[in-house]
Amino acid sequence: MGLKRKNNGDAEEEENDKMKKPNNNNEENARKTVLPSTIKNKEKRSAVYAKLKQQKKIEKRKQTKARDAAEKQAIELGQEPPPRQVPKTIENTREFDETVCKPDDEELFAGNDADEFSSILKQGFTPKILLTTSRFNSTRGPAFISDLLAVIPNSQYYKRGTYDLKKIVEYGRKKDFTSIIVVHTNRREPDGLMIIGLPDGPTAHFKLSNLVLRKDIKNHGNPTGHKPELVLNNFTTRLGHRVGRLIQSLFAQDPEFRGRRVVTFHNQRDFIFFRHHRYIFEAKETKDEDPKSKKSKSEPDAMSIQQKVKTRLQECGPKFTLKLTSLQHGTFDTKSGEYEWVHKPEMDTSRRRFFL
């Protein structure tokens, strides 16, 4: 035992010697890089932390200055400025996804031609939408419905009553509706949206959040009855394409550009943001007041007046956020339905994996 201990002690000493040598060299460095989190006294810790932060800030400012100077110099010398760094975001560091559609995929086009929406999207007739709610519906629910009716052309609201959803699907099929939208309300607040494609299209369940109604938007516009233009952003994967086409099949495929009305579904990190705008192109006649234009003053007036086209947006209609929870094959059927995609907790292994 004693021997062993002695041996151990020797080894430790040796180790300490080894450690000390570099330590002696960089002792000052080591003292400087004391982690603030290891300091126990809060006042001291926060002071050290503040100092550290200040230093970082100064350094960053220096770096920016140096970069800008280098850029300026390069431009003056007529060289290519050094490339700017692109900040890393969650979107552009997204995990590799093999389901992302490639633009030259013939199977994708064939699949699109064969899917449930192609008949609606190709024929170009205005889709007929049935809007209904969950059984209990009050306060914000009806207001949201009336907003939706203004957004989606050719949509009709039917009172839910006590009908089964399967019965409603049957009715919709008989009456040649192309989609059914069900707004689910919980505690007087709309919290779910279900879109059912008819006659045999898929059923998508969405979680609805951040609902702001039209009357709550400041300086909102009132939409006209024209068919809106549709913008679908970032639906990249196969699933995304399918959801995108499902949304596309709600709107008329021949927008009336006179109405200058645009409906946007913007997908970002699997959240689909809905916005509804009116836009206007304003041709403003602006007089140049720059010192450069002093010369032009001597020239005829017509030249000094420049036509400048400015685009202005006015928000109208509701805004809300959707998140897909499941996509079901076939129409609404909870018991024997087959899911094309369901969100499962085991899929949330990374912040950088997206499905749409």
Next chain:
Amino acid sequence: MPRTTTLECPGCPPLRALTFDVLGLIKVIEARDEDNGAPKVVERWGEPDSSKCVLAASFLDREVDPLLAVARTSGMIEVLSPINGDVRVSIRVNDQTDTKPSDDVIVGLHMFKRPRLESVSRLCSLLTCTTRGQVSITNTEVPQKHPNNSSDQTPTTWNVSGSGNVLCAKVDGSENYASFGGKGVEINLWDLQNSRKIFSSKSVTKSSIGIFTPPWFTSATFLSHDDHRKIVAGTNNHQVHLYDISAQRKPVMTFNFRETAIKAVSEDPDGHTIFIGNGSGDLASVDTRTGKLLGCFLGKCSGSIRSIARHPEVPVIASCGLDSYVRLWDVESRQLLSAVFLKQHLNCVVFDSYFDEKVAVNGAQVLPHPEDILEMSDSDEPEVVPVKRKKAAKAESGSKKSKSKRKEKKLKGESDSD
């Protein structure tokens, strides 16, 4: 630096699988040792066409002259060569003119290992079953070349259900019996020799609160290869029933699995384990001796499972379905070996067990042109005709087997150490 989780795929043993999708495409997946067992799509047969959507497929897995039968939505059945995808014969089974093919689609297809009529050589027999319950056994000649559209023999046809929709049809290992079941159709067992019903199940009694669930079977399989008496059936009511026809007409065992309808059931060659897949993408293995869940196959599977296939030798199962992935799982450890994305909704997957890596690699170049095969067939004895990759493999088949066994051991060792 962003934290990214890489999908860990241990890779699978060398194997070859064929998948069938809604656009009528047949894709061949091969895994080889060279690329660490990462399966890849090596071939694609057919042009994307929604009217050719594959509904059912049957694979005649044998060493010499394997065949593949595929039933399509258009009512056509194609017999293909699983080596190069050539269409050998295409048959139209649905002869009734009064029913539209969209109304009465084929739900079950089985290709018999040995022809029903011994008199004619190179004859293949096909059993088909439609939703309306029309079962027919067709005999067709499979020519070497020149696909023709003739079915010379008149098919033996009978009806297995008076009302309701047949959803599943399965022929047992001895190929003498077939079971059928569906929505409103109890599990039926038929003797194929004289087309006679020998068993029909009895529906389960009302539950304690008096709720009667009408029969709705979505999938069925025979529990073991050489025993036609035990049938496992999955229902729409997320239940799995085990029937023993020698015991009683009611199920001898029933158990629940999750909350969505069972969509696929497959048996293990060990005779007591079954694999079940459901409408929300859960896959599990169950021991039918105890009725206990052995475990679930976890692997981010998010779409309904349409088909499960068990490899006859290697302990690997493949599952495919509406999420357009083919996933290969290890049976013992229940781990995901790898997943391949195939772009469309998949309806069926089968394994080609006579796949030898080396030969297949060389065979890609060496494989004789179909015309050459024909010439050879004219000169040589007919047995050599359908020659393919296997010709060279025969000599070293012993070594190959030992190799595969080694592989198995290795896998087992891994799973043990796990």
